[in-house]
Structures are given as structure tokens and as C-alpha cells.
Amino acid sequence: MRDMSMENRKLKTNIARYINKIFAIMMIFIFVTFAIIQVVNAIRQEREEASYMFFQIEQIFEKNKEELVEVENEYASSCLTKAKAVSYILQHNPEMVDNNDVSELLKVASLVQVDEIHVFTDEGNLFYGTSPQFYGYTFDSGEQMNYFKDMLEDKDLELVQDITPNTAEGKMVQYSAVWSENKEIIVEVGMYPEKVLKAMEKNELEYIFSLLRANSGVTLLAVDKDTNLILGCTDSSYIDLNISDIGLADGIHISEDGIITDVDGEKCLVVFTEINDTYVGYITPMYHVFSDFPMLFFAFVLGLIIMALILVYSVTYYVENVVIKNIYFLNDDLRRITDGDLDIKVNVKGSKELVEMSSHINDMVSSLLSANKKLTNAMAQIEEERDRDTLTKLYNRRGLDNHMARLEQNPVLLKYCAIVMADADGLKEINDNFGHEAGDRYLIAVGEIFEKFLGINCIGARQGGDEFVLFLWGFDSEEVLLNQLEVLKSYQNGLFTQVSDEITTEIRFSMGYATDENHLDYQELLKKADKKMYINKLERKAER
Numbered sequence: 001m002r003d004m005s006m007e008n009r010k011l012k013t014n015i016a017r018y019i020n021k022i023f024a025i026m027m028i029f030i031f032v033t034f035a036i037i038q039v040v041n042a043i044r045q046e047r048e049e050a051s052y053m054f055f056q057i058e059q060i061f062e063k064n065k066e067e068l069v070e071v072e073n074e075y076a077s078s079c080l081t082k083a084k085a086v087s088y089i090l091q092h093n094p095e096m097v098d099n100n101d102v103s104e105l106l107k108v109a110s111l112v113q114v115d116e117i118h119v120f121t122d123e124g125n126l127f128y129g130t131s132p133q134f135y136g137y138t139f140d141s142g143e144q145m146n147y148f149k150d151m152l153e154d155k156d157l158e159l160v161q162d163i164t165p166n167t168a169e170g171k172m173v174q175y176s177a178v179w180s181e182n183k184e185i186i187v188e189v190g191m192y193p194e195k196v197l198k199a200m201e202k203n204e205l206e207y208i209f210s211l212l213r214a215n216s217g218v219t220l221l222a223v224d225k226d227t228n229l230i231l232g233c234t235d236s237s238y239i240d241l242n243i244s245d246i247g248l249a250d251g252i253h254i255s256e257d258g259i260i261t262d263v264d265g266e267k268c269l270v271v272f273t274e275i276n277d278t279y280v281g282y283i284t285p286m287y288h289v290f291s292d293f294p295m296l297f298f299a300f301v302l303g304l305i306i307m308a309l310i311l312v313y314s315v316t317y318y319v320e321n322v323v324i325k326n327i328y329f330l331n332d333d334l335r336r337i338t339d340g341d342l343d344i345k346v347n348v349k350g351s352k353e354l355v356e357m358s359s360h361i362n363d364m365v366s367s368l369l370s371a372n373k374k375l376t377n378a379m380a381q382i383e384e385e386r387d388r389d390t391l392t393k394l395y396n397r398r399g400l401d402n403h404m405a406r407l408e409q410n411p412v413l414l415k416y417c418a419i420v421m422a423d424a425d426g427l428k429e430i431n432d433n434f435g436h437e438a439g440d441r442y443l444i445a446v447g448e449i450f451e452k453f454l455g456i457n458c459i460g461a462r463q464g465g466d467e468f469v470l471f472l473w474g475f476d477s478e479e480v481l482l483n484q485l486e487v488l489k490s491y492q493n494g495l496f497t498q499v500s501d502e503i504t505t506e507i508r509f510s511m512g513y514a515t516d517e518n519h520l521d522y523q524e525l526l527k528k529a530d531k532k533m534y535i536n537k538l539e540r541k542a543e544r
Contacts, residue, residue: 027304034300042289043269047258050271050282053220058275076160079176079191082112084158087187090119091180097128105130109189116166116173116190122183124152134168142167148177148188155183163193217288223252223272223279231278252279260286337361389462391440392447400461400469404522407473411519416481417473418515419522420488421529422450423537424466425508430499438499445497445507453488468509469526478515485513492540510537 089108090097096104097119109117109130118129118137126137139149144167151157160176177188221233228243238246247263248270258271263283271282336344345362387399395403407413424446431439443466450460450468457474470488475481488511495507512532514525 030304039290042292046269046284046289047256047271049218050258050269050284051256053218053282054273054275054280057280072163075174075191075193076176079114079174079189080158080160080178082114082191083176083178083187083189085112086114086117086189087178087180090185090187091182097185100128102130102132112189113191114189115192116175116188118188118190120177120186120188122152122185124149124186131168137167144175148175148186151177151179151186155179166190217285219281219283221281221283223281225274225277225279228252252281254279258282389447392444392451392462394447394450394468395459395461397461397463400459400463400471403459404471404520407471408520408522414473414516414518414520416475416478416515416517417471417520418481418485418513419525419529420470420472420485420511420513421526421533422446422468422470422509422511423533424468425510425537425540426505427466430505434500434503438503441499442497442505442507445495445499446509449491449495449507449509453491478517481515508540510534510540512536 086108089112093104095101096108105117105128109115116130118126118131118134120126120139124139126134129135137145139145139152144161144164147161147164148159151159156179158176158178161174163172163174165171166173166175172193173190174193175188175190177186179186219233219235219238221235221238222231223229223243224231230238230241230243230246233239243252247265248261252272253259253270254272254274256271256273258269260267260269262268263270267286268283269286269289272279274280387395387402389396424443427439427442430442443462446466446468447460447462450470453470454460458470458472460468460470463469472481472484475484492509492511493506496504497507498504510533512529512535514528514532516525
């Protein structure tokens with residue numbers, strides 16, 4: 001009893017030592033894993049924030065773009081209507097045109113709320129308008145004016161030009177032009193599109209940045225694709241700088257994952273995307289990415305302390321309720337094995353010694369149970385080797401006969417079947433000219449052709465010498481079976497093998513086959529196939 005108590009105490013000491021090692025390794029693993037997970041998760045969250053910010057920018061841009069199209073359409077329609085109004089006024093007040101009365105035309109411009117009025121002859125010459133300094137211009141005077149040249153060919157045209165710089169001053173103007181009712185003059189009006197330009201400003205990324213609420217420490221910037229100049233930024237000190245000036249010397253990297261690099265001497269996560277033909281960047285310092293780490297690590301340490309307390313309790317429970325019980329179970333299992341119960345499996349988990357002892361006991365029992373199985377497998381292997389031709393590795397005559405006997409007992413499996421007799425042509429010539437070793441190589445090459453042809457419902461054998469037999473069965477139709485035999489026939493010519501280091505020869509074989517359905521007269525089919533093979537051999541000799 002005293003010895004047993006000492007052994008139990010020693011066992012408890014060993015278990016405690018193992019638990020301490022496991023605890024230390026586990027704590028290190030958990031700490032490292034926790035740190036990696038937190039780093040990866042923090043960077044992932046920041047990347048998701050960048051993606052969400054880019055999504056917001058695109059949404060605002062698309063919304064402003066729709067508003068811009070609506071304003072442009074409204075402005076274009078208004079411009080065309082006012083051109084028609086001016087045309088109507090001039091049509092019914094021809095004296096203004098005849099007298100070249102600029103002052104009255106300015107009043108008309110003020111009345112209809114346009115900024116410019118130009119009147120062209122039916123040949124496209126500007127002869128009257130609110131800006132006499134432009135008299136003499138034609139539709140060929142510049143790209144902007146050339147837009148209306150098609151009106152000279154079609155007097156039913158009414159054109160509205162996109163907002164564009166005018167020819168004389170390069171000022172942004174919306175122009176529209178119509179023919180007068182009598183088709184004698186073309187009236188063009190111009191409007192300075194302040195409202196449209198304001199709508200266009202709303203699509204500037206710098207304006208969009210002002211609408212967004214980025215996280216503290218995050219910098220948003222827009223970069224020109226061609227020059228790498230910063231066009232807009234939430235940090236005004238970066239505007240008009242090159243990205244290399246803030247540390248991005250390697251250029252722009254378009255990627256959802258972004259890169260970690262130095263920006264203004266600080267390690268930052270930098271993510272870029274492309275919006276509206278402009279690079280948009282999201283920059284956040286790494287200290288901001290990991291700002292939550294102190295609180296997380298405090299929670300982690302607290303969790304470790306709780307885990308340690310749990311482990312102390314677990315060790316005590318383990319020693320008292322698991323180890324001792326397992327020793328009892330082990331003794332009980334050994335008693336049952338001694339009584340002859342060899343089906344039992346000892347499964348004691350605890351110290352290394354107990355596990356090792358259980359393994360040895362199970363190995364001993366398993367070796368006894370597997371002796372018959374090993375003997376059976378050995379006999380099966382001997383039988384398999386006995387039924388194989390040692391040269392070609394195909395079945396020999398005995399192996400083929402055994403298979404055929406089994407198939408004869410299960411005629412339902414046969415369906416459409418066929419026996420093929422084949423003979424390796426030219427074997428005697430190869431033996432006489434190059435030796436029996438070359439002949440053996442030639443037979444191996446022929447056997448390899450049949451080996452590759454064999455399938456689930458096809459077996460092959462070397463009957464002896466240069467004769468081979470193949471049996472195919474289980475085909476649902478004779479047509480499919482014959483097609484398969486045609487494939488085999490295609491191998492009779494055109495294949496070559498090397499019978500020695502210097503000699504390569506064509507692989508040739510003659511073949512004949514006999515087919516049957518749903519029953520098997522092996523010997524009768526073999527005779528028919530042999531006759532057809534002999535005929536094929538004579539035909540092939542005649543062809544050569």
C-alpha cells in the first residue's frame with residue numbers, strides 16, 4: 001500500500017510537470033497568435049474603412065454627376081429657347097439688323113438674359129452682334145465656331161454646343177444657334193454658365209473630401225494620374241506637392257490591400273484606387289491603426305490569469321479523477337485480456353507511461369489478431385504472382401483460365417463480349433538477328449500495347465511464346481464492342497520500340513476476334529478467333 005501511494009505521488013508530480021510545460025507553451029502560442037490576429041484584424045479593418053470611404057466618394061461623385069447632367073440639360077434647353085426668342089425679335093425688327101444697332105441688341109440681350117448675341121449671314125460671316133470687335137469672324141475662325149458650320153448645309157438645324165471656351169477670349173460659354181424664320185440669318189446666343197460651373201465644382205474631389213467624415217488621423221488626397229501632383233487633400237499643406245515630396249517615392253500602387261510605407265517620416269498604411277480618372281489615396285498612420293492595442297492586451301492578460309486559475313483546478317481534477325481512474329480501467333482491461341477477450345481495446349489517456357503501456361498492449365493484441373490476416377494476404381499475393389507472366393506482367397494461361405471460369409459462373413455480366421487472339425509478328429526474325437534479349441524486349445513492347453488497351457471490362461494474357469489473348473465483356477451493344485475492337489486494330493501498325501541500344505523496330509501483331517452475347521463458350525470462341533488471326537497474319541504478310 002505504501003509503495004502504491006509513493007507511485008501515485010510520483011505520478012502526480014510528473015503530471016504537474018507536464019501540465020506546467022503545456023501551460024507555458026500554450027501561453028506563448030496564444031500570445032503570439034493573439035498578437036498576429038490583432039495586427040491582421042486591425043489592418044483589415046483599416047482597409048475596409050478605406051474601401052468604404054472610396055465607395056462614399058464614388059457615390060457622391062455619381063450623385064453630383066447626375067445633378068450636373070440635369071443642370072447642363074436645363075441650361076442647354078434654356079439657351080436654345082433664348083436663341084429662338086432673339087431670332088424672333090430680329091425677324092420682326094429688321095431695322096435693328098439693317099442699322100447695325102448694337103445698343104438695341106444689348107437691350108434685347110438684357111431682356112432675354114443672355115450674355116452674347118452674334119448674327120451671321122447665310123454664308124456664315126459674323127456681321128452683327130453685341131461684340132462688334134468680333135465682326136468678320138466665320139465658322140472657320142476656330143474650333144468652337146466650327147461646331148456650327150453644318151448649319152450652312154441644313155437650314156433646319158438647331159444646335160446647342162457644350163460648355164466650351166469661346167474663340168476670342170477662351171472664356172467658358174454655352175452657345176446655341178438657330179436660323180431665322182426667313183432662313184436669311186443665323187442667330188447665335190451665348191450664356192456664361194455660372195450655375196453649371198458650380199455644379200461641376202461639386203464633382204471636384206477636394207469638394208467631395210470636405211463632405212466626408214474620415215477617422216481621426218486619416219488623410220484623403222487626390223493625385224493627377226499623369227504628373228503625380230496632389231490636386232486636393234484633407235491636409236492643405238500637401239496640395240500641389242508631388243507624391244514623392246511626402247515620401248511615396250515608389251509611385252502609386254493600386255490595390256485593395258494597399259502598402260505599408262513611410263509618409264512624411266511616419267510609418268503609414270497607404271491605399272490607392274482610381275476614381276474619375278484620378279488616383280484617390282487613403283493614408284492612416286500605423287499608430288492610429290493599433291490605437292486599441294493597449295486595452296486589448298489588458299483584456300488578454302486578464303484572460304490569461306483566469307485561464308491559469310482554471311488550469312490549476314483542471315490539474316487537480318485530472319490527477320484525482322482521470323489518472324487514478326485510468327489506472328483502475330487499465331487493470332480491468334488487462335484482467336479481461338488475460339481471460340481471453342482479445343477484442344478489447346485499451347484506451348487509457350493520461351501520463352506518457354500510461355499511454356505507452358496502452359499502446360504496447362493494443363499492439364500485442366493486434367499482432368495476434370492480424371496473424372491470420374497477414375497469412376491470408378501472403379497467400380493471395382503468391383496466387384497473384386503465380387497467375388502473372390513474368391516477362392510482360394500480363395496474366396499467364398492459368399490466370400486467364402481462372403478469370404474465365406469465374407465469368408462463366410456469372411453470365412449476366414457478359415452482355416456483348418469478344419475474345420481476341422493476337423500473335424507478335426516477326427519475333428523469330430528479331431531473335432535470329434538480334435538475340436533473345438531483343439526478342440524479350442519486343443514481347444514486352446507488344447504486352448505494353450495490350451496493357452494500355454485494357455480497361456474495367458477487359459483482361460489480357462500471354463498464352464505462351466508470341467501468343468496473346470484478350471477478353472472483353474459487359475458491352476451494352478455490339479456496335480460499341482466492335483468500335484472498341486477497331487481501336488485495338490489501329491495499334492497494329494505505326495508503333496515502334498527499341499529492342500537494343502542501337503536497333504529500333506516497328507511493333508507488329510496479327511489479330512482475330514470472335515464475339516458472342518449473354519453466354520460464353522470459351523474454347524469455341526478461342527478457336528474462331530485463332531482462325532481469324534491466322535487469316536489476318538496471311539493478309540498482313542501479303543501486304544508486306
